[in-house]
Amino acid sequence: MSVNAVASTRGAGESPARDGELGEGHTAADGVPLPRFAPPQPPVVSEVPDTAPGASEAPKALEAPDTPDSASKSPASPGATAAVPFTIFDKPQKALIVFLVSTAATFSGFASNIYFPALPTVARDFNVSPELINLTVTSYLIFQGLAPSLWGPVSDVKGRRVAYLCTFTVFTAACIGLALSKNYATLLVLRCLQSTGSASTIAIGAGVIGDITTREERGGVMGIFQAGLLAPVALGPVIGGALTGSLGWRSVFWFITIYSGVFLCFLVALLPETLRSIVANGSRTPGSPVLRYPLVVYQRLTKVRQPAQEGCSPPPDRKKKVDVTGPIRILVSRGAPPMILFMAVHYAVWQMGITAMSTLFEDRYGLGETQIGLTFIANGAGSIIGTFLTGRFLDMDYRRFKARHEAQRQLARAGGPAETTTTSTSGEATASKNTVQGGDDDDDDDSFPIKRARLRLAPVFSVLQCLFVILFGWAIQYHAKISIAVPIICTFVMGWTAISTQSTVMTYLVDIFPDRSAAASASLNLARCLFAAGGTSVVMPLVNGIGVGWTFTICAGVQFLVLMGLLVIN
Template sequence: MPTEEENAGNQNAKPSESPPTPEEPYSIFDKRQKALIILIVSTAATFSAFASNIYFPALPTIAQDLDVSVELVNLTVTSYLIFQGIAPSLWGPISDVRGRRVAYCCTFLVFLGACIGLAEAKNYATLIVLRCLQSTGSASTIAIGSGVIGDITTRADRGGYMGIFQAGLLVPLAIGPVIGGALAGSLGWRAIFWFLTIYSAVFLVLLIFLLPETLRSIVANGCRTPKNPIGSYPLRTYQKTTKVHWNPEASTSQPAARKRIDVTGPFRILISKYAAPIILFLAIYYAVWQMSITAMSSLFADRYGLNETQIGLTFIANGAGSMIGTLITGKILDIDYRRVKVAHEAQETRTIQTELEAGGSPARSTINSEDNFPLEKARLRLIPLFSCFQCLSIILFGWTIQYPDRVHIAVPIVSTFITGWTAVSTQSAVMTYLVDIFSDRSAAASASLNLARCLFAAGGTSFIMPMVNGIGVGLAFTICAIVQAVALLGVAVQWRFAGAWREAERVKSQASQESQG
């Protein structure tokens, strides 16, 4: 199969007797249009984190109002995470086949209805059921957004765009708890869900009018215009206003054969040897991060006597670290990719020259083929560094918050800044790597990652407070850090073997196609 870079600008010219065909860009969307698309999908992705993080400062208040224990209310966080993991496994494949706009509209309608119900919830049973439904509607926005980015970018610039996307969806980590604490403290916890209702309704209207269809099997690089109104609008406006030179005649070509919706795709990616080690690693790190966030509300309230508004303010450091980290990491990923690509092409050139000098024929027809590109070196180089800092910050958080009379509250808050920075930087690198590997199933790949990390986080958040109450904060988070250190073995396996596994699969697939031909 041709690679993204080859599609972007290395297509073979037609025979000399025919007029040269203009090279088609990988995407017809110009930088200005891509910026708008990234802004829209990043904003859409905020709903998953908003619905989760805006809720944390109000946990003690909700428990008191519904006359249940804090542990039971914490289970609503666990159930939210479970459905946050499962839902994208359905919506991701749908968006990979039916289109990004269809999937977005369906998920936001589900989310909108759930928020209205939560604002009117009168008992604990209603609360937990509607939180599951709310998660079903909001969680898939990250997977669908990753698919959109995979549609309009190549490997060379994907890291930077993915960093911007991750930064946008992490805004709620910084301001969500602040808004939630302020609303719960002044208007009551139900105001949180009325806020989400208004926010989602307004955004859904904007999304319908501003986000074009980008799924490549439907619109190719953006030049095809589907006949159905859902896919054609506002794509025609983007086609007329883009500054990228493209061939308008391509829009009359027939779309690719429609694929069937494969809801098992994310599960197969999850257990495949090409992705399982790195997904398992990230799931553990994400779980520990969520455990620390979930415990913050209760710990800061019990140890430092903070109210809802003050608790909300303590989350700013974690959110700020997350946003800063992913923006910087995205740029580093692009730089690393270009550096590794130059070295790889130089090595390929030397190899071909050596084979020619020896009187043989080169094993590869071109040096810019991406088939054997060392993707792990380009994407995963910094992960061990991020991992070490996250382990240290988790230990610092646990042992400093255990002694509030000896340690100023600023110290554990600073540790959450480091945790947010490193956790999201790691997540950004891994998600970019998976979209690179499964570029034709980018939403499904993101869904598989989301499934693993959310299920692990659901388990972790359900027992973190009983664990803290049983053995103490410091020891509990020290154990978490030890588990994280062991999980680094997944990165080592991915680094050492994944490239060879992909190459073997490519050779096998190529041989099968040649035998059939």
């Protein structure tokens, strides 16, 4: 079928094309091929002889592929413009980028979890109470929530590499100061500075993943990213306990200093700039040397086939100003607050449990630093295993849900008198916005229920976490009758369910805010860390006042109430 037939069909009442549906044969009046990311508009075409008279619908050759890989493989007919891939990075390059940002995210967890086994020792060294030393955890969590609200928007405007370089410089300097600290006040202040540098790696990494992945693959990639984020939950306390028991608690911060310095060298050498407002799909080369390298090497080595015609690469997204209020506005935007509150409460309860573990296991079971560190392995293993399995299952469930949705739409079209397509002004604006701002290459129509597709499993994780939080508290309450293995096993399930919930909600936020993915992650981080800061500051006073069992029963009750509220709202 000719391009003329497609134009006439569109002119007969169909809605403007969705992202990528302009296809390979459309050209502007001056003959320059329209890029795939151009806003939908009526095509003006030159005369092309019909090859299939009487055809009434667009052939598959004119449909854009759903994924970057298929985009690179679609054959181009003579005189046609090849489809522009969502990203130029091929699978090995994506794997390297995901590995780098996942490793970068480990620093937030290491700085937090490696410190837990040392809490009783640091309290004795500075001659302060456990409640005061727990404030160094609380202050860390507060700045862990606040810092990404600055660095996330910076990375969304100035570039991912710039944000990474700044945050790692701050983090390394703070670690050196902590290793040399002489009093409690210095320790408290430098923990805040350390958190400012490390916490933002989560928001920036989520932004990078949003830059290079489509919706259909994002759940699995986000699961890998969460696993990198949570590896320190398993390894950090073990390393921290061993270092504290053999070399003293200051060796913990010297270890992190060396780790961050070495990794920063790899980050500078291997991580390309991915921000779509600067490099589009990776095919545009920025002028700044900091952003240009090593992107130019990736461009030369990529195996993704790109259009050879000049002007076929997509334009970069519209540049924005740094907006530090962006995460706050996402917190109060339509649809996001219930999910963020749900995630924040579950994360806070989880953090309350693992923060209290060090003191409770020392007091109730008489464990030393190294032994306490070993008890954290179950929590970390549950987090890592859960995030891998959940990420893969999220992708499978999303594809299954999408296929069912598409089948229902096709059935409705076939059964109706005519094809019905959303043509409202608001609907077209949404699709156009996602396209121009580097959104996904699928599911841009308003009819796709993205919330239901992403969040169907969240209630299951919530109920499981509630049950094991209660069991964790009462097992420690009756420690003389119940083996220590029971609360340790509980931490495995608590870690798995808490991180599965976090991965689900974070993937959903990146989906609905594709042009502000780092800011969306920062908003989630802000809420969960502030809630966790409040929880960790009151957990020991509650335990001392009403007991371990009732403390965590109340926590589970709050989780259940939030879940019920979410189900009612949705």
